[in-house]
Amino acid sequence: xxxxxxHPSRVICKSGTSVKIECRSLDFQATxxxxxxxxxxxxxMLMATSNEGSKATYEQGVEKDKFLINHASLTLSTLTVxxxxxxxxxxxxxxxxxxxxxxxxxxxxxxxxTVV
Amino acid sequence: xxxxxxxxxxxxxEGDSSVINCTYTDSSSxxxxxxxxxxxxxxxxxxxxxxxxxxxxDQRLTVLLxxxxxxxxxxxxxxxxxxSAIYFCAETPGGFKTIFGAGTRLFVKA
Numbered sequence: 001x002x003x004x005x006x007h008p009s010r011v012i013c014k015s016g017t018s019v020k021i022e023c024r025s026l027d028f029q030a031t032x033x034x035x036x037x038x039x040x041x042x043x044x045m046l047m048a049t050s051n052e053g054s055k056a057t058y059e060q061g062v063e064k065d066k067f068l069i070n071h072a073s074l075t076l077s078t079l080t081v082x083x084x085x086x087x088x089x090x091x092x093x094x095x096x097x098x099x100x101x102x103x104x105x106x107x108x109x110x111x112x113x114t115v116v
Numbered sequence: 117x118x119x120x121x122x123x124x125x126x127x128x129x130e131g132d133s134s135v136i137n138c139t140y141t142d143s144s145s146x147x148x149x150x151x152x153x154x155x156x157x158x159x160x161x162x163x164x165x166x167x168x169x170x171x172x173x174d175q176r177l178t179v180l181l182x183x184x185x186x187x188x189x190x191x192x193x194x195x196x197x198x199x200s201a202i203y204f205c206a207e208t209p210g211g212f213k214t215i216f217g218a219g220t221r222l223f224v225k226a
Contacts (some may be wrong), residue, residue, distance in 0.1 A: 043218040109158040
C-alpha cells in the first residue's frame with residue numbers, strides 16, 4: 001500500500017509553546033488528509049479534514065484556532081498545536097487519501113505529544 | 117448519526133479462533149474496514165469489505181457483513197500471541213471520512 005509518513009513520532013514540549021506535526025504522502029498525491037486524536041485506551045476522534053489548497057473543515061468541538069491545519073501541497077499537511085497545555089497531550093494520527101471519496105485512506109505512524 | 121460500536125475486550129487461547137463484532141449506523145458506507153493497532157503504534161489496515169459483499173476471506177481473516185442488521189464481524193483463525201492488539205472497526209459514511217469504533221482489545225493467552 002501507499003506510504004504516509006508522520007513526523008515527529010514523539011515530541012515533548014513545554015506548556016505555552018506551539019508544536020508542529022507533519023504528515024507526508026510519500027508515493028501518491030493526497031487530495032484529502034484527515035487528522036485524528038486518540039486519548040489513552042480510546043478510539044480515534046476525527047478532528048478535521050483538509051483538502052489541498054483550501055481551509056480545513058473542523059469537527060464539532062474542535063478549536064480551529066488551537067489546532068491549525070495547513071495543506072499547502074498535495075503531499076504535505078501540517079497540524080500545529082498552539083499554546084499547548086497538558087490536556088493537549090495525546091496521540092495524533094493523520095491519514096491521507098488520493099481521491100475525495102471511496103478511496104482507501106492510508107495512515108501515518110502517529111505522533112505522541114506530551115506537554116509538560 | 118454516525119456511531120460505530122464494538123465490544124471492548126476479548127480473550128482467547130492461542131490456536132483458537134477470535135471473533136470481533138461491530139455494529140455501524142450509516143448505510144451509505146461504501147467500504148467497511150478493520151484496522152489493527154499495536155501498543156504505541158499507528159494503524160495498520162487489516163482488511164476491508166465492499167458494502168455489496170457478504171463475506172471476504174483473506175488468509176486467516178474472514179469478514180462477514182450483514183448489511184440489513186448493519187453488523188460486521190472479523191474472524192481470526194488460529195489466533196497467535198502476535199495477534200494481541202486493539203482492533204478497530206470503521207465505517208465511511210458517504211465514502212468520505214472514516215469513523216472508528218472504540219476498539220476491541222484482543223488478549224491471546226499462550
